[in-house]
Amino acid sequence: VPDPSVRDHLMQEEAFRQVGGGVLLTEPERRLSERLHKLKEQEMAGPQFPPAMHFFKARSLIQQSPIFRLLQMMPKGAALHIHTSSLVGVDWLVKNVTYRPHCYVCFTADQSVRFIFSAKQPIPQPGCSKWTLLEALRRELGNVTGFDRSLMQNLTLFTADPETTYPSQNVVWSKFEQTFSAVLGLLRHAPVFKDYLYQGLTQLYQDNIIYVELRTDLSETYELDGSTHDKSWCLRTYQEVSRKFAAQHPDFLGARVIFTVRRNLSASKVREAVQSAITLHKEFPEVMVGFDLVGHEDTGRPLWYFREALSLPMKLGVTLAYFFHAGETDLEGTEVDGNLLDALLFNTSRIGHGFALPHHPVAKELSRKMGVAIEICPISNQVLKLVSDLRNHPAAVLMSEGHPLVISSDDPAAFGTTGLSYDFYEMFVGIGGMSSNLGTLKELAINSLR
Numbered sequence: 001v002p003d004p005s006v007r008d009h010l011m012q013e014e015a016f017r018q019v020g021g022g023v024l025l026t027e028p029e030r031r032l033s034e035r036l037h038k039l040k041e042q043e044m045a046g047p048q049f050p051p052a053m054h055f056f057k058a059r060s061l062i063q064q065s066p067i068f069r070l071l072q073m074m075p076k077g078a079a080l081h082i083h084t085s086s087l088v089g090v091d092w093l094v095k096n097v098t099y100r101p102h103c104y105v106c107f108t109a110d111q112s113v114r115f116i117f118s119a120k121q122p123i124p125q126p127g128c129s130k131w132t133l134l135e136a137l138r139r140e141l142g143n144v145t146g147f148d149r150s151l152m153q154n155l156t157l158f159t160a161d162p163e164t165t166y167p168s169q170n171v172v173w174s175k176f177e178q179t180f181s182a183v184l185g186l187l188r189h190a191p192v193f194k195d196y197l198y199q200g201l202t203q204l205y206q207d208n209i210i211y212v213e214l215r216t217d218l219s220e221t222y223e224l225d226g227s228t229h230d231k232s233w234c235l236r237t238y239q240e241v242s243r244k245f246a247a248q249h250p251d252f253l254g255a256r257v258i259f260t261v262r263r264n265l266s267a268s269k270v271r272e273a274v275q276s277a278i279t280l281h282k283e284f285p286e287v288m289v290g291f292d293l294v295g296h297e298d299t300g301r302p303l304w305y306f307r308e309a310l311s312l313p314m315k316l317g318v319t320l321a322y323f324f325h326a327g328e329t330d331l332e333g334t335e336v337d338g339n340l341l342d343a344l345l346f347n348t349s350r351i352g353h354g355f356a357l358p359h360h361p362v363a364k365e366l367s368r369k370m371g372v373a374i375e376i377c378p379i380s381n382q383v384l385k386l387v388s389d390l391r392n393h394p395a396a397v398l399m400s401e402g403h404p405l406v407i408s409s410d411d412p413a414a415f416g417t418t419g420l421s422y423d424f425y426e427m428f429v430g431i432g433g434m435s436s437n438l439g440t441l442k443e444l445a446i447n448s449l450r
């Protein structure tokens, strides 16, 4: 029989690590934690357990969960992994933005839509029907509600039947990129862009989030007469909107930007992007925090392919922080498997996703030693990686091994969420299981502000 005192010690150590360790609870917090524990037991014993289901099917159940409502009230710190183009829900885009004057729509052959604001009839776009003024179209239509619903469906992945709609990663990623193309015409209209950012910050603030870092390619914005604004205008706007919002909500710390480009670009294009990231960072040190590469990682170019571009700041003796998406993959058996290690060798400040970390022992150890935070986006993994059941998510292992984790929502509009409460729910109830407690939640919130 093993020595009971040794066993006892080891058991305690294990329990401590499983919940992320570290954070002490005050007496009232301990009581709240017990209450959460009881609620979790009830939820797990229920006929349907949301974290074991695809989020699109689980959302309405989660909305009824008392744990979810407590999580909404909880201060959650910072949202560190959100793409601007999917920040604000499609409800607001359709009901507010597409009802503004001068908004035109056209329909693509593959049943998607494009939008543009213009003072006069816009020039036709290849592959799209004739531009129609939405105001006129709605006047002609009998069923405006149905039409608006179909517009919304073009701007989000959310559907009642995810398994048949998205049978593979390639299918879901192609629809995903379609939603971005559709949204862009609305978002890039300069006055809409300002309101959109403000609305995005409002939604985060309402979910008790006090700081956000937004990933964006800073694509040019346009006015009604077709004139355009460049990346500097865009960054200035982020700064202005963030300051205005913080002035009106003194407990909000602000918004900053991670400049992104797509990982399927050529080496020379990425080199140009890194160069402009360096310039923009010099011009806007307060608001522009770093650089990242985005897009479907499994089919994209590996970081190593861009090594020359990514070494540029070092060569020039300037600092440019990296916030790489890496290991959003499984073990692929291809060059993209090197992304986690390369992200770390390029001194990444955080890792976006890191889902594949358990497959890469050397990268994993290095990451832990460097104290690099892993941005866990559980709902994104469900939708884009088709992992419906979150109970075996690698984040539980990473947490028990002492990796600093932060929770984020990635693309709230595409996934049908707002704020971080849905993702916290999936982390707390699904990934953390019965052992995660209020201390775990506290640790996650504190990590996001460290």
Ligand SMILES: O=c1[nH]cnc2c1ncn2[C@@H]1O[C@H](CO)[C@@H](O)[C@H]1O
Binding pocket: 083, 084, 085, 177, 180, 215, 216, 217, 260, 294, 295, 296, 297, 325, 328, 380, 384, 410, 411
């Ligand atoms: O989870 C993600 N992984 C990688 N790329 C993403 C993810 N979410 C969005 N994007 C990328 O960001 C662009 C918009 O800024 C999208 O076009 C998409 O390719």
